[in-house]
Amino acid sequence: MLLDDFMLRATLAAVGVAIAAAPLGCFVVWRRMAFFGDATAHAAVLGVALALALSISIFVGVLTVALIMAMMVSLLSGRGYAMDTLLGVLSHAALAFGLVAVSFVSDVRIDLMAYLFGDVLAVQRVDLLVIWTGTAVVLSAMAWRWSALLTATLNPDLACAAGIDPQREQTLLTIALALVVAVAIKVVGVLLIAAMLIIPAAAARPFASTPERMVLVAAAIGAIATVSGLHLSYALDTPPSPSMVSVAAGLFGISSVSVAMGRWLRRQLGNVLQGHDSTERLP
């Protein structure tokens, strides 16, 4: 039957996460929220502990705690604290508390590694349903508020003048971020969710002239990284989630180097042209 193959399920799950992460990852990069993504993702461990203690679904537990964490950070960010320090404290505190809490509830022996680094090869059909529903919700929300989100990101005052409430847009991003974390925990795990948000977006930057194109390129890079990472992990027997992130990082490296090369080549070409006809470049 369709979806019987675990590799196919893993691939579909990973691509779903990559697509949901693309628009959000771009906003995380544009709004300098990298630490924010980290803190939200790390809080997810606490959500796992909560879910195990109350024996509710991991997805619900993670979504709840990630949402609370994201809201808290979002509220604090307007108060003039040193944000990077505060987020650094919150992010690692959430991780540490989460790990301690999980150790308390593990009368059933749980594989902590599965939550820290994901367990994409164990994705079931119901997980696929959750992942793709989450992806659809995130994408619809982004599409619905796209112009407002973009305006508020460019300049909050411009947004205000156009009748857009920047705070509201920030809240929407916060909720979407928590949703992506909850969806991605099974695929990439807590520790590397932030990487799947940031790396494809950063790699896409040099190839984009508009925000929309950057999101599309980021989605493509994310999808390529996850699919080839999965196959790499199958072939080399390496852990899947770190393999996917490694491929993404490799793509980022290629993107950065190719941009630098392009710039260098253009300068060389310019010099050559100038050498041939010195009047051509003069104003």
Add this chain to the structure above:
Amino acid sequence: MPNDAMARDRPRYRTYARTTGKAPTANETAENPKENMGGTPTSLQERHEAPYDLLSARGLTVTFGGETVLADIDLTVRLGRILTVIGPNGSGKSTLLRSLIGAVRPSAGAIRRHPGVRLGYVPQRLQLDPTLPITVARFLSLPRSVPRQAASQALADAGVANLEARQLATLSGGQFQRVLLARALLNDPDVLLLDEAAQGLDHQGAAAFYQRIEQIRRERGCAILMVSHELHVVMATADDVVCVNGRICCSGSPEQVASEPAYQALFGSAPAGALALYHHSPHPPDGSA
């Protein structure tokens, strides 16, 4: 050099029925757009059926962390008038503007905006994150998308034609300010708010910029609120001047304010000739600026 004769022939973006949401009256539909170009503020007011006072602050007070930045500000932005807010650095000018657009919540007092009034805002500076790629054309279509033709016309009007495909981040300071102005005008504002909008322009560029502002007021009849510290040029362009230093020191016509002791205490007494030199006449000679 754009002159008035050229300006008369260009299309307008404004749809007069928008503000009220009513269908245009027979009078409006019968109007020839070309005859509107020199439209006086009064006729625009009639078409709008909007009140004379578009945006006003009453007893506006703003505090940041217990410190009062603005206290008890009263001002009114009127259709077809250029109101200029002047004041030394740190006097709360930008805060005043930002509270008028709703970006700063006042701790006391009220800001009244006539329903349906559309604001065009040109910020003092726009810090662009280098990770965000955006072309001029895309920027002009934020948050509402505009027809390509209207966008290129707006750029041409602002004196930065054919910049559509350029990345916003690669523009010079002056080009950037003009693009910001073009964007604010595309949104077809009833009130245009400019925060030190000529910053980053050289002396000549600033003079041309203010001329352009006056031309916009003449053509569109919208209200304009400017914040600046470039005294002589600004004082010359303004109809009304409010001098702010945490609170309102004095207000009135440029000549009145310039002769106020409170103004002179802040800025010294400007030579009368400087004012006269730059002062606009009601009927500027076409194309000779």
